[in-house]
Amino acid sequence: MRTAEAKAVSASEVTSLFSGLQSLPVLVLAVSGGPDSTALMVMAAQWRNSLEIKPKLVAVTVDHGLRKESKAEAAAVARLARKLDIEHRTSRWTGRKPKTGLQEAARLTRYRLLGKAARRGGATHILTAHTLDDQSETVLIRMSRGSGLSGLGAMQRISAVPQDEELFVVRPFLEIPKARLIATLHAAGISYADDPSNRDPRFARARLRGLLHLLAEEGLDARQLARLARRLKRADVAIENAVERAVTELFVELPAAPAIAIESRRFGDLPAEVALRLLGRAMARVGDEGPVELGKLEALKTALDEAQNGPENRFRRTLAGAIVTLKNPQILVERAPRRRRKVLTKRRPGRSTGAKRR
Numbered sequence: 001m002r003t004a005e006a007k008a009v010s011a012s013e014v015t016s017l018f019s020g021l022q023s024l025p026v027l028v029l030a031v032s033g034g035p036d037s038t039a040l041m042v043m044a045a046q047w048r049n050s051l052e053i054k055p056k057l058v059a060v061t062v063d064h065g066l067r068k069e070s071k072a073e074a075a076a077v078a079r080l081a082r083k084l085d086i087e088h089r090t091s092r093w094t095g096r097k098p099k100t101g102l103q104e105a106a107r108l109t110r111y112r113l114l115g116k117a118a119r120r121g122g123a124t125h126i127l128t129a130h131t132l133d134d135q136s137e138t139v140l141i142r143m144s145r146g147s148g149l150s151g152l153g154a155m156q157r158i159s160a161v162p163q164d165e166e167l168f169v170v171r172p173f174l175e176i177p178k179a180r181l182i183a184t185l186h187a188a189g190i191s192y193a194d195d196p197s198n199r200d201p202r203f204a205r206a207r208l209r210g211l212l213h214l215l216a217e218e219g220l221d222a223r224q225l226a227r228l229a230r231r232l233k234r235a236d237v238a239i240e241n242a243v244e245r246a247v248t249e250l251f252v253e254l255p256a257a258p259a260i261a262i263e264s265r266r267f268g269d270l271p272a273e274v275a276l277r278l279l280g281r282a283m284a285r286v287g288d289e290g291p292v293e294l295g296k297l298e299a300l301k302t303a304l305d306e307a308q309n310g311p312e313n314r315f316r317r318t319l320a321g322a323i324v325t326l327k328n329p330q331i332l333v334e335r336a337p338r339r340r341r342k343v344l345t346k347r348r349p350g351r352s353t354g355a356k357r358r
Helices: 009-017 036-047 070-083 102-121 134-145 178-188 202-218 222-250 266-269 272-286 294-309
Strands: 028-029 056-063 087-092 125-127 158-161 164-170 253-256 259-263 316-320 323-329 330-335
Touching: 009 036, 028 036, 036 070, 036 178, 056 070, 056 102, 070 087, 087 102, 087 178, 087 222, 102 125, 102 158, 102 164, 125 330, 134 178, 134 222, 164 202, 202 222, 222 266, 259 272, 266 272, 266 294, 266 330, 272 294, 272 323, 272 330, 294 316, 294 323
Parallel strands: 028 056, 028 125, 056 087, 125 164
Antiparallel strands: 158 164, 253 259, 259 330, 316 323, 323 330
């Protein structure tokens, strides 16, 4: 949608977008100063002012220190926040920045600092300004990386903060095109910052953003991609429910050590996707290296299936801190022993590695 054709978000739409949040005493708003987050702050203030019992709004600007303009942009957000009667804080990313994976590191840091500000202010929910356009870009990025069904479900309106299950992210604008937010700010005469990194071709999101208009000409616009994400998420939820039932019915926790036994015949009768996720659940539960990478899990299950259907019925493989062993009539998933670290020593020329002689 082009900005010139876009309509400003109406007052009734604002009420709908923030519905369900009025009972929360404090809300943190993630506001960088760009058009989307500036619109979030403006509309959140409008919504709050329409309520009898008004939640406290705290705008938090995370200054990543990656551009010289960021300090001035944070100051501009603070000035607008004062006009809107919203408390404002700036959190800065200090220390060395990584040379690779900068955007992902910045994203995780942003959530960490937002979470810290939320806890300090007594909030459990953080509002971000992700739009319909962001959702469509996320779908494309995850498709390009070979994500599974769960990943292609993309962003949800409410989800847990990364690495903090006690805090929640709320995305009220996921169904709203960016152009409508810009139109809303234009109608109100409110300025906003422009971040050139959003167009920097070094970053995958910016490159894919440049392709969206070509895809839209073929009928694959932001709304279609967001609809795809909703449908895949719906299917993902159904599969997860089936996995939960399978966990209840098939998992046998072994008390001697972190280990789970699964009846191999019943495992083989499960639909492939349910069996794959069940195996991943078992490995994540007993392993000590975090979630299993999907591609590696698929390869392991393929090998396990071949062993189950082969003449010897033997299989043993280690992945993500877990050992998977086929011992008919069971598949055993156990904690793998800790890996021994190799100690590297450098020998100086002409020196013995033995004890000194006196």
